[in-house]
Amino acid sequence: MKxxxxxxxxxxxxxxxxxxVVPRAxxxxxxxxIFTQERGSLKPALYACYTIADLENGQFNGGAGGGCDxxxxxxxxxxxxxxxxxxxxxxxxxxxxxxxxxxxxDYLREEPQTGTQGQTYTFTNFLKPYFVVTxxxxxxxxxxKGACIGLSRPGVGGFGMRICDGVPNGGDQDGRKNGKIKxxxxxxxxxxxxxxxxxxxxxxxxxKARAVTKQAEPAETxxxxxxxLRFRPTG
Numbered sequence: 001m002k003x004x005x006x007x008x009x010x011x012x013x014x015x016x017x018x019x020x021v022v023p024r025a026x027x028x029x030x031x032x033x034i035f036t037q038e039r040g041s042l043k044p045a046l047y048a049c050y051t052i053a054d055l056e057n058g059q060f061n062g063g064a065g066g067g068c069d070x071x072x073x074x075x076x077x078x079x080x081x082x083x084x085x086x087x088x089x090x091x092x093x094x095x096x097x098x099x100x101x102x103x104x105x106d107y108l109r110e111e112p113q114t115g116t117q118g119q120t121y122t123f124t125n126f127l128k129p130y131f132v133v134t135x136x137x138x139x140x141x142x143x144x145k146g147a148c149i150g151l152s153r154p155g156v157g158g159f160g161m162r163i164c165d166g167v168p169n170g171g172d173q174d175g176r177k178n179g180k181i182k183x184x185x186x187x188x189x190x191x192x193x194x195x196x197x198x199x200x201x202x203x204x205x206x207x208k209a210r211a212v213t214k215q216a217e218p219a220e221t222x223x224x225x226x227x228x229l230r231f232r233p234t235g
Contacts, residue, residue, distance in 0.1 A: 032081040034092065035122045036069065038107075040220030044077025045107055045125050049095040054087035055114065064090065068097070089114050092121050104128075106185055108218050126218035128185035133200060133227045135165065135179050135209070143179025144231045147204040151183060154199050154213070182224075186216055194218075202229040 036048040049068040057063065064087040069075045093112040096105040107125040115121065131151070137144040145165060152160035164170050166177030173182040186196070195217045202209030209229035216225050 030083050032065070032083060032090070032092075032117065033120045034079045034081065035120070036077045036079065036094075037122065037124050038221050039124050039126050040222060042124070043221075044075075045123075046075040046077055047097060047099055047105065048077075048079060048107075048123065048125075049097055050079055050081055051093050051095065052081055052083060052087055053091040053093070054085065055089045055091050056087075070100075083117070087117050090117055094123055096125075104185070104187075108187060127221065127223070128187040129196075129216035129219045129223075129225055130173075130185045131181075131183045131198070131200065131214070131216070131225045131227055133181045133183070133229060135181070135202060136228065136230045137207075138230050138232045144204075144207070145177050145179045147179070147202060147207065147209075147229075147231055149181055149209075149229060150199075150201045150203065151186075152199050152201075154197060200227045200229065202231055204231070206234060207231040208234050 032052060034048075034050050036045040037043060038045050047069050049066070051066040052064040054064045064085045065081050065083040067079055067081040069077065069079050072078075072080050091112055091114055094110050096107055096109050098104055106127055108128055110123045110125055113121055113123070133149055135144040135147045135149070136142070148162060148164040150160060150162050161171055161183075163172055163181050163183060165172055165179060165181050166175065168175035171181075171184055173184060174180070186198070195215055198214050198216055199211050200214055201211035209231045212227055212229065214225055214227050
């Protein structure tokens, strides 16, 4: 009799953990994990947000949940969305808000993805393009330090910026007066990954450079567009 009781005790002990697994599996089904990374480096791309829709009930019902990278703690490129309803199939749509310091996002938004509720999603984002503009003083053949440039999109009214060498608050991201301007990252208001045409012109007191037209394409890590402006004395 004691042997039978002992065997039953062992069976109950072994069965205990199996019963406990069921609630954890059910809990996992109520969340969705989404990773965001940069094209090229594959390092985490931070601060993305996502909304989940149930395609069976319409693409824009927005009834399955949403969340942002920083909802579960520090930004790490991993977003865990708490689902508020089922989705089958699911439509996962990315949003790219400004950074916490109110600076624009570095990334271009990726297209929505469809899949199942239980899968893990990965979005790999292009970076917004930027220009590195080299300025040459034709009279001396040396870098033209302290010059200013204008950057605009032809045919797009009201869009343009003036950037001066060595003025970081004016848009020169390297902040050094060295005859080279590194612009901020550029993108359309919708942030869609498309190739854009920019006109780069140079004008500073006593000198002027002929404008050049350049294409700016979505970038991988470390990529940028190059332009050279040759400044000549006016008059």
